[in-house]
């Protein structure tokens with residue numbers, strides 16, 4: 001008996017954990033699991049661990065291998081999608097270019113499609129999250145860095161060298177904070193977890209009024225983006241000034257993206273976006289100022305909906 005192929009496998013490779021999921025071809029998650037990422041010995045165990053974990057779990061779930069359409073995978077670093085290789089996966093211990101596609105296809109017997117982790121998270125949100133399966137969805141993720149992915153006409157934008165969709169390096173403040181990329185004033189330097197803290201520290205120097213945040217900074221206490229948002233919600237003046245400035249930069253960058261692509265939604269996700277509606281509404285207010293009139297009435301500023309599952313779901317969609 002020949003069984004229909006109706007299952008996708010998604011793999012979200014990160015520096016600390018590797019997340020896996022088995023989904024239906026409609027994107028319903030049926031099984032999820034994760035393993036630790038073993039970055040020892042230049043990350044040479046990572047690919048074999050992925051192969052073993054997939055084979056092992058197909059046995060546990062007694063899922064016929066004939067039903068698997070393929071594997072999709074998101075990874076840090078720069079991805080050669082045709083060769084299926086990853087460059088610059090430094091947080092995986094991969095100092096040199098790492099072949100991923102060949103060994104995983106050989107080890108599992110399934111075809112593998114691979115892309116950058118921020119891109120697959122964008123695909124996940126576009127398919128099953130805030131994007132409502134629309135063909136035009138833009139995604140910005142705020143974490144230790146600022147990443148993103150742009151889906152236009154149902155396709156991810158990669159550009160000629162894979163740098164398309166690097167929304168964290170939109171310059172929002174000419175001659176602003178120095179960025180790891182070598183430019184100055186990139187969004188990442190203001191809207192990442194450390195960027196928000198940097199902003200707060202600079203504001204604290206100029207502010208002479210009463211503020212718990214200012215006192216914490218002056219006392220040398222550890223300040224995180226979460227503390228800044230929590231204090232802002234409590235009404236702390238300096239914390240609110242910081243969040244307002246962050247929302248200004250994000251609104252500016254989100255409008256720039258929206259004005260080019262006119263997506264149905266520009267979706268904001270990642271750890272810093274855990275502040276939720278408190279942040280979204282402020283970003284939207286600034287976005288409205290900079291958005292082109294037709295864009296203002298047709299594009300929506302939304303919060304991500306899938307959380308940590310965006311990666312495996314989007315990765316699985318690559319295999320469709």
Ligand SMILES: [Zn+2]
Pocket residue numbers: 168169179180181182183186188
């Ligand atoms: Zn930059």
